[in-house]
Amino acid sequence: MLRAIRLIFLNEFRLLAKDRVGLAMLLLAPVVIIAVAGFSLGNIYGARPSAHAYYLPVIDQDHGQVAQAIVKALKREPAVNLAVVPSLAEARTIVGSRNRAPLAILIPAGTTAALKAGGTARIVLYVDPIKRLEVAAIELRLSRMCAEITARAQDDARARMAAAGAELQSRLARIAAQAAAAQHAGEQYRKESLLRRDAAEHELEVQLGRAIANLETQTRAAAERAAAATKTELENALAPRRAAMTAVRDYLLALQSSERGFDRWLADLKTAAGSHSGDIPPPPAFPPPPTPAQLAELSKPLVIAITAPALPPHEIPKLSIEKMAVPPLAIPDFSAEIKSLSPAAAPNFPGALDWTERSVGGGPAQVNAFDQYVPGFGVTFLLIGMLMGFSLGLIDERDWGTLARLRVSGAPLSGTLIGKLLSRFVIGLAQMVLLFAIGWWMFGISLGPEPLMLLVPSAAIAFAAAAFGLIIACIARSHDSVMPFGAVVSMAMSAIGGCWWPIDFEPAWMRELALWLPTTWTMQSFNDLMIRGLPASAIVRPTIMTVGLGFAYLIAGIAAASWIYD
Amino acid sequence: MKTLEATGLRKSYGDRVALDGVSLSVDRGEIVGLLGPNGAGKTTTLSILATLLEPDSGSVRVAGLSPQNDREALRRKLGYVPQAIALYPTLSALQNLELFARIHGAGKRQAATASAHALEAVGLAPRAHDSVSILSGGMKRRLNLACAMVHQPEILLLDEPTVGVDPQSRERILATVKSAAEAGAAIVYSTHYMEEIERICGRALLIDYGRVVAQGTVAELITLGGRHPRMEIAFQDRPATGWSAEIGGVSEVPHARSDGKIDLELASLTQVSEILERIRAAGGRVIEFNVHSPNLSDAFIALTGHALREDAPGGR
Numbered sequence: 001m002l003r004a005i006r007l008i009f010l011n012e013f014r015l016l017a018k019d020r021v022g023l024a025m026l027l028l029a030p031v032v033i034i035a036v037a038g039f040s041l042g043n044i045y046g047a048r049p050s051a052h053a054y055y056l057p058v059i060d061q062d063h064g065q066v067a068q069a070i071v072k073a074l075k076r077e078p079a080v081n082l083a084v085v086p087s088l089a090e091a092r093t094i095v096g097s098r099n100r101a102p103l104a105i106l107i108p109a110g111t112t113a114a115l116k117a118g119g120t121a122r123i124v125l126y127v128d129p130i131k132r133l134e135v136a137a138i139e140l141r142l143s144r145m146c147a148e149i150t151a152r153a154q155d156d157a158r159a160r161m162a163a164a165g166a167e168l169q170s171r172l173a174r175i176a177a178q179a180a181a182a183q184h185a186g187e188q189y190r191k192e193s194l195l196r197r198d199a200a201e202h203e204l205e206v207q208l209g210r211a212i213a214n215l216e217t218q219t220r221a222a223a224e225r226a227a228a229a230t231k232t233e234l235e236n237a238l239a240p241r242r243a244a245m246t247a248v249r250d251y252l253l254a255l256q257s258s259e260r261g262f263d264r265w266l267a268d269l270k271t272a273a274g275s276h277s278g279d280i281p282p283p284p285a286f287p288p289p290p291t292p293a294q295l296a297e298l299s300k301p302l303v304i305a306i307t308a309p310a311l312p313p314h315e316i317p318k319l320s321i322e323k324m325a326v327p328p329l330a331i332p333d334f335s336a337e338i339k340s341l342s343p344a345a346a347p348n349f350p351g352a353l354d355w356t357e358r359s360v361g362g363g364p365a366q367v368n369a370f371d372q373y374v375p376g377f378g379v380t381f382l383l384i385g386m387l388m389g390f391s392l393g394l395i396d397e398r399d400w401g402t403l404a405r406l407r408v409s410g411a412p413l414s415g416t417l418i419g420k421l422l423s424r425f426v427i428g429l430a431q432m433v434l435l436f437a438i439g440w441w442m443f444g445i446s447l448g449p450e451p452l453m454l455l456v457p458s459a460a461i462a463f464a465a466a467a468f469g470l471i472i473a474c475i476a477r478s479h480d481s482v483m484p485f486g487a488v489v490s491m492a493m494s495a496i497g498g499c500w501w502p503i504d505f506e507p508a509w510m511r512e513l514a515l516w517l518p519t520t521w522t523m524q525s526f527n528d529l530m531i532r533g534l535p536a537s538a539i540v541r542p543t544i545m546t547v548g549l550g551f552a553y554l555i556a557g558i559a560a561a562s563w564i565y566d
Numbered sequence: 567m568k569t570l571e572a573t574g575l576r577k578s579y580g581d582r583v584a585l586d587g588v589s590l591s592v593d594r595g596e597i598v599g600l601l602g603p604n605g606a607g608k609t610t611t612l613s614i615l616a617t618l619l620e621p622d623s624g625s626v627r628v629a630g631l632s633p634q635n636d637r638e639a640l641r642r643k644l645g646y647v648p649q650a651i652a653l654y655p656t657l658s659a660l661q662n663l664e665l666f667a668r669i670h671g672a673g674k675r676q677a678a679t680a681s682a683h684a685l686e687a688v689g690l691a692p693r694a695h696d697s698v699s700i701l702s703g704g705m706k707r708r709l710n711l712a713c714a715m716v717h718q719p720e721i722l723l724l725d726e727p728t729v730g731v732d733p734q735s736r737e738r739i740l741a742t743v744k745s746a747a748e749a750g751a752a753i754v755y756s757t758h759y760m761e762e763i764e765r766i767c768g769r770a771l772l773i774d775y776g777r778v779v780a781q782g783t784v785a786e787l788i789t790l791g792g793r794h795p796r797m798e799i800a801f802q803d804r805p806a807t808g809w810s811a812e813i814g815g816v817s818e819v820p821h822a823r824s825d826g827k828i829d830l831e832l833a834s835l836t837q838v839s840e841i842l843e844r845i846r847a848a849g850g851r852v853i854e855f856n857v858h859s860p861n862l863s864d865a866f867i868a869l870t871g872h873a874l875r876e877d878a879p880g881g882r
Contacts, residue, residue: 400651402654405652405713406666408617408618408644410642
């Protein structure tokens with residue numbers, strides 16, 4: 001048992017030593033992926049992007065001090081190669097066509113004036129959204145530069161304000177002295193005013209006493225006259241009424257006498273009636289007559305005692321008060337000093353210099369990460385799918401013997417390969433279309449202004465990937481070698497070609513290398529259509545490059561396969 | 567004109583010579599056997615005949631066509647059964663057959679009919695729709711043969727078609743091959759089982775180290791191995807040296823065997839009991855023995871000095 005274990009243990013090393021691809025993959029695969037990821041993502045962690053400077057077009061519409069300061073500051077940046085261009089169109093062309101031109105800077109007219117006026121001056125950055133890392137690097141420098149320019153301007157303003165403050169201090173001291181003098185004069189004025197007010201009050205009291213006594217005398221006399229006249233007029237009015245009352249009194253006295261006579265007559269009548277006196281109904285009752293005292297009151301003369309009222313004077317006598325002499329108030333003249341403190345003379349504190357982003361292609365400046373990852377990982381898995389479907393399939397067929405049988409059956413190798421390539425091409429294209437549909441449905445990716453145009457780079461990469469699968473089947477000639485070797489190559493091609501992250505993350509040498517990969521051109525097409533929102537004409541060149549590389553792979557692959565498999 | 571004619575085929579892989587002037591011819595309805603140990607050059611010969619390999623020198627003509635000038639037309643006349651089971655494991659038996667029939671140029675309906683017939687011929691009609699991956703090894707071998715015959719080729723090349731199969735499948739395969747020959751096909755049958763050659767082949771070539779060491783009818787070849795009976799003995803304990811010296815007419819066949827057995831050529835079958843007695847007397851103990859008339863294996867041993875089932879060193 002132990003012997004078997006030992007022999008198998010040693011044999012495994014012997015087998016591995018004979019499997020050069022497997023041995024290489026043990027180390028090479030992780031090293032390749034680590035290197036690719038490290039070089040590509042190093043910038044995220046602060047590595048220097050490269051020795052090559054960024055190309056930075058600047059449009060100066062301001063022509064003021066701020067624009068000069070920005071240009072001067074950017075020229076000092078070692079990582080920036082500055083070019084002042086006359087128009088935004090020219091700057092857009094540069095950003096769209098050059099590799100290391102991630103953005104253009106527009107310094108709008110009035111920037112200097114706005115900053116001096118204390119407002120916020122905003123420069124505009126026309127960015128290529130896909131060059132996010134380079135944009136971020138430049139923006140970092142711009143933020144620092146804006147902060148420096150703002151700080152410098154604010155330092156100048158602060159110095160001017162300090163001088164103005166000292167001047168203001170001395171003027172305020174003078175004003176304070178004048179104010180103290182004014183306060184003393186005001187106190188003197190208050191005392192003099194109190195004395196003069198007391199005198200005026202006394203004079204007023206005397207004059208009012210006299211006027212009130214006079215008014216009382218006049219009112220009493222007038223009231224007495226009015227009461228006498230009223231009494232006479234009343235007497236005259238009541239005389240006829242008194243005569244009428246006497247007549248009523250007399251009538252009533254007569255009526256009393258008649259009642260007594262009626263009572264007697266009634267008694268006599270009853271007596272005369274005899275036994276029929278009970279049949280005589282009782283007479284109506286007479287109301288009780290007023291008492292004699294009451295009747296005497298009717299003819300009594302009216303006596304009214306009229307009290308003369310205390311009437312107010314109908315005219316207030318004119319008061320005569322001697323005018324007080326107002327003492328002069330000694331108030332210093334502040335106007336000159338106050339005029340000198342007017343806001344126009346104060347220095348302005350400058351505002352902040354800021355920047356804002358716009359997409360150079362006219363699309364959104366911010367990118368939906370899935371606009372990068374859906375096509376990127378779609379291409380990656382397209383490549384891996386080709387490994388599984390085409391490379392492994394070809395090797396399997398060779399191992400099964402079906403490839404030889406197909407050849408003997410009248411299907412030449414080239415025909416077999418082309419048939420397989422075509423089928424994988426269609427499958428790859430369908431795979432990409434499905435991934436875009438899923439990406440659009442689930443992640444809301446942008447399909448660009450012409451969604452159907454996405455079929456063009458999809459078809460191009462499906463073709464190139466199928467040809468790539470043939471190459472892999474020729475290089476990794478065993479079933480066991482295809483996956484490690486092919487997977488490493490696929491992932492490296494994807495990573496370097498910008499499928500996993502924007503290609504601008506990568507150093508310059510890697511981007512040069514990427515030009516030889518179809519993944520690079522395909523991703524450029526997808527980025528142009530989906531992120532930059534460019535028209536279909538933008539993908540002509542990348543598509544030609546992808547297809548061209550695919551043809552190169554195909555020719556090399558068929559040649560190699562004819563040698564290896566035929 | 568022979569249906570298949572190969573002359574002076576040579577093929578080397580680097581310094582190693584795989585074929586060294588092999589010539590053979592096959593007529594319609596004839597089955598010619600290629601007999602030799604592993605690595606003798608049988609597969610290389612068949613690969614050249616199947617146009618899968620270019621010989622370094624020599625010529626091949628199939629029904630008057632040469633692989634250089636008429637490769638595609640020539641291939642349409644061939645049916646090739648590789649040593650490996652050259653089938654698509656995820657497809658059904660019928661789908662495999664229809665695929666190869668259609669690649670050979672049959673129309674859809676014609677392919678379906680021919681596939682059904684081929685399945686019938688190899689006894690797989692009930693398993694027509696089963697995936698190849700679930701068929702037994704013998705069934706796969708039969709289907710492998712059927713795929714080569716589905717287009718009724720003029721020439722059938724079979725490279726060890728019965729390797730690793732059960733007896734029932736072997737019988738079926740041999741019967742199918744014989745039927746094909748009876749139907750007029752010219753057949754080259756490669757194997758290292760001499761019994762199969764003896765049963766179905768009219769002629770055979772004995773190949774060793776890439777060379778044809780003998781060819782002729784099976785009967786002619788057998789005579790090359792001698793006319794006397796052979797006795798094969800396996801020992802538990804070997805007898806002392808010289809134990810057979812005094813037995814008249816008995817000689818040990820001089821060839822090295824890796825299994826420790828010895829082969830004796832006898833003058834007569836009546837010597838068997840005497841031989842066993844002598845061995846016992848010389849201190850030997852016999853586990854088993856068998857006695858047979860001379861056969862192709864004996865002829866091969868006589869011609870090459872080694873047995874058929876021993877690999878040819880450096881062979882492909």
